[in-house]
Amino acid sequence: MLIDSHAHIQGKEYAGEQDAVIGRAREAGVEKIIAVGGAGDMSSNLEAITLADSFANVYATVGMHPHDAKDVGADELRRLRALTSHPKAIAVGETGLDYYYNHSPHDVQRRVFTQFIQMARDTGLPIVVHERDAARDAAELLRTEGAGELRGVIHCFTGSYEAACTYLDLGFYVSFTGIITFKNADPLRDVVRKVPLERMLVETDSPFLTPVPHRGKRNEPAYVRFVAETIATLKGLPLDEVARVTSDNVQALFMI
Numbered sequence: 001m002l003i004d005s006h007a008h009i010q011g012k013e014y015a016g017e018q019d020a021v022i023g024r025a026r027e028a029g030v031e032k033i034i035a036v037g038g039a040g041d042m043s044s045n046l047e048a049i050t051l052a053d054s055f056a057n058v059y060a061t062v063g064m065h066p067h068d069a070k071d072v073g074a075d076e077l078r079r080l081r082a083l084t085s086h087p088k089a090i091a092v093g094e095t096g097l098d099y100y101y102n103h104s105p106h107d108v109q110r111r112v113f114t115q116f117i118q119m120a121r122d123t124g125l126p127i128v129v130h131e132r133d134a135a136r137d138a139a140e141l142l143r144t145e146g147a148g149e150l151r152g153v154i155h156c157f158t159g160s161y162e163a164a165c166t167y168l169d170l171g172f173y174v175s176f177t178g179i180i181t182f183k184n185a186d187p188l189r190d191v192v193r194k195v196p197l198e199r200m201l202v203e204t205d206s207p208f209l210t211p212v213p214h215r216g217k218r219n220e221p222a223y224v225r226f227v228a229e230t231i232a233t234l235k236g237l238p239l240d241e242v243a244r245v246t247s248d249n250v251q252a253l254f255m256i
Ligand SMILES: [Zn+2]
Pocket: 094, 130, 155, 156
């Protein structure tokens, strides 16, 4: 069994096709899917929860992407906090820091990330963190604001092995996408070889980051298999073991 730990299949890219997409995932051995809210706008959170309500094997998270931190005020935080009490809302996020695109000012990103860390602590839920070119600040906030009470994952990890170790030391998991199948990703493949499987998740981040051999087309949860196969090859392990351990990791982190 595989689990796609991060997908945005509630989005308009899949309108009217969710049954088929979830069916193809199941045929590929992907038995659970986490529909991550907060990429897009506030409605992506409600849509994730609606999808989780409709499919027993789909779960939801609620948050707002760091790109949109500038749009997160007290009202949005109150509404998101209320959504966390839904039985299939299993994590806070995605949230974090993105200093590559800089769609929101850094100080605003840090304020909102801190507020979501607080929400995760208050609710006891794990946190789904998006971090790009901001490892130092993200680790610092997770350490100081998390105060040892925070569990979570750094999703779509693309950083250095040193950055991965910082997150592992904080008790976090790191999650890999189809990027590890890309031709130019040798440095990241080295990180995959070194990070212990017991601390690793797999995801698609659908509809983005479609793995080879489907690169260029829309991504979907069935393709998380290509991510797991690449990890198996890099680590010299059977695919079954990669599937089993990464699924155990998801279940331990998100309690699903
Ligand atoms: Zn992300």
